[in-house]
Amino acid sequence: MAGVRGVADPLEEVFSSALTRRIFRRRWVLLPDYVPETLPHRERELRRLAEVLAPALRGEKPGNAFLYGLTGTGKTAVARHVLMRLEGKARELGVAVRAIYVNVRQRDTPYKVAASIAEGVGVRVPFTGLSVGEVYERSVKRLKRLGGVYIVVLDEIDFLAKRPGGQDLLYRLTRVNQELGGNAWVSLVGITNSLSFVESLEPRVRSSLGEVELVFHPYTAPQLKDILEDRAREAFNPGVLGEGVIDLCAALAAREHGDARRALDLLRVAGEIAERRGDPLVTEEHVYAARIEIERDRVGEVVRGLPLHAKLVILAIIRRQGAREGKSVYTGEVYEEYKRLTAELGLEHVTLRRVSGILGELDMLGLVKSRVVSRGRYGKTREVILDADPKAILEALQEDPMVARLLED
DNA sequence: CATCCACCGGAAATAGGGGGGC
DNA sequence: GCCCCCCTATTTCCGGTGGATG
Known part of the structure; x- marks a missing residue:
């Protein structure tokens, strides 16, 4: 293939900027399966x-x-x-x-x-x-x-x-x-x-x-900071980390029960975002953007991997919940909405028992929060509330051709 | 204070698709 | 070829239950 000399070649640009590695020195040091030389506080x-x-x-x-x-x-x-x-x-x-x-x-x-x-x-x-x-x-x-x-x-x-x-x-x-x-x-x-x-x-x-x-035991914020500093020295080129970036990653992760993997993810993705944008410095703003990106990726991946009926169930939850201003919904209610969706597609619907099971699975996957409540005279059921960005979910649902048919309008 | 709703959630079985060992 | 195995999604069956209500 002949090169297009003198004309801006988008791929060439991507390749050469990948080669300059202005942000990362050894990015993989921040990946979740990297085994570090030292484990501070352990x-x-x-x-x-x-x-x-x-x-x-x-x-x-x-x-x-x-x-x-x-x-x-x-x-x-x-x-x-x-x-x-x-x-x-x-x-x-x-x-x-x-x-x-x-x-x-x-x-x-x-x-x-x-x-x-x-x-x-x-x-x-x-x-x-x-x-x-x-x-x-x-x-x-x-x-x-x-x-x-x-x-x-x-x-x-x-x-x-x-x-x-x-x-x-x-x-x-x-x-x-x-x-x-x-x-x-x-x-x-x-x-x-x-x-x-x-x-x-x-x-x-x-x-x-x-x-x-x-x-x-969970790491404290200062401990997370030690861990991050250790790894950042390896992972980044000198001087590319902006003021307060490590502190922010540590603080955000400490808030989530001192999760070191989360802290490292934040730092790595913040770096990736900075690199992608061609910024010379990783800033706090990149960290906030990383938080959103990580969550969107997670949700997208989970939703894409769901079987069809589970996708329909989560769509049913979004519909019902949207109709009730973000309040929680109950199993029976979700089931009715779900059946409506299958009917619209001319599909068979699964049983209530199965939908109940799917609800439990969605909970484990972190898309939904649910707990069993008793409404006395009105029975015992599961109260479900969405626990992920509906926009991210819908985006992923869009990719399923069958489900997408419900989303056209 | 017994009742009874609206499901919960365990267990086992099935379907139907992908593969052994000999 | 015959008989056995695995996997995932789902069905069938069914005993259980917290608490508002009458």
């Missing part, structure tokens, strides 16, 4: 987890551990950091230690978890077709032959326990060492942000998993 937790797992270096069975605390309190980062260092040390010593990290929210069925572990021990499995038990047994067989120490981290483990068969798999995992008969060792590290989850576990699973429990 020294105690790092040390404790390391103590639990260290026996692996002698080829002995490490302990099981359970980490809990709210999102963005450093659980995952601590786990990954310790595992990285442990594997490094083991390599140095020539000891067979292998860490297997599974995010159970992303791999949220017993089969997927078992398959992830299988891959982690070097067993190739198809993505479907086998039973969970089969996958599990193949892994055990290979482990017996290979030997070594394995540390399996189950992040957001509550999502596994909730699924049918999830507890069974957990139970089997907690006693896999008996099956291995000393040829290899497996230790489990469970991570969750749900305290109530711990109580919902079968006692035998809980006692095994919770040999050591570490509680992660």
Whole structure:
């Protein structure tokens, strides 16, 4: 393709500005899955987890551990950091230690978890077709032959326990060492942000998993500031951060139960916005814009991933709520509106039971807030209120050709 | 103070689409 | 080829329940 010399070429402009990297030096340092060199204000937790797992270096069975605390309190980062260092040390010593990290929210069925572990021990499995038990047994067989120490981290483990068969798999995992008969060792590290989850576990699973429990408390604003300053030094070119930017990110995140991931997201997206606009400095204004952009992206992504009837249900909520000036709506009311929408499209409607389930799902996805209330004589039902920007939702709904038919007018 | 509304929410089953192992 | 497995969305069935009302 011949270049268009002398004429403004929009792509060329994009490319060259990407190359100058005027804002970021190493942007990925701010991405959520980056494992930092240092974890300020988590020294105690790092040390404790390391103590639990260290026996692996002698080829002995490490302990099981359970980490809990709210999102963005450093659980995952601590786990990954310790595992990285442990594997490094083991390599140095020539000891067979292998860490297997599974995010159970992303791999949220017993089969997927078992398959992830299988891959982690070097067993190739198809993505479907086998039973969970089969996958599990193949892994055990290979482990017996290979030997070594394995540390399996189950992040957001509550999502596994909730699924049918999830507890069974957990139970089997907690006693896999008996099956291995000393040829290899497996230790489990469970991570969750749900305290109530711990109580919902079968006692035998809980006692095994919770040999050591570490509680992660929310970061305070000054602590978040330390974290951000650490990372910002790596991530940005010198002098590009405007006055008060870090403080603002820390303050906004501290307001949300001290969520470090949120703080880092704000800082990163603020930088991205500045870069995109060609501004030489990241300012507080960029941070505010980042907050909006993050939320819009989140909502858009969630809504796009919804099945058709869930999309219709959320549209029904918006319609009903719009008609009642942003006040809450009840299940029955939503259901009626939803049925109207399906009729308009000439579609079958799902049952009330299902819509009730969808309402619960929308709540978990953070699009809606709902609580069960009793209106006495007038029955018990769920009170639903929108918890996301309706404009962002509608924008995403627009992209569904079926739903879009309802939005023309 | 018993009643009874309007759902709630667990459990199990189905549909229907994608794949094993031997 | 036969029989078994997984996954998601949904249906069916059904016992449960907080509190305004009569």
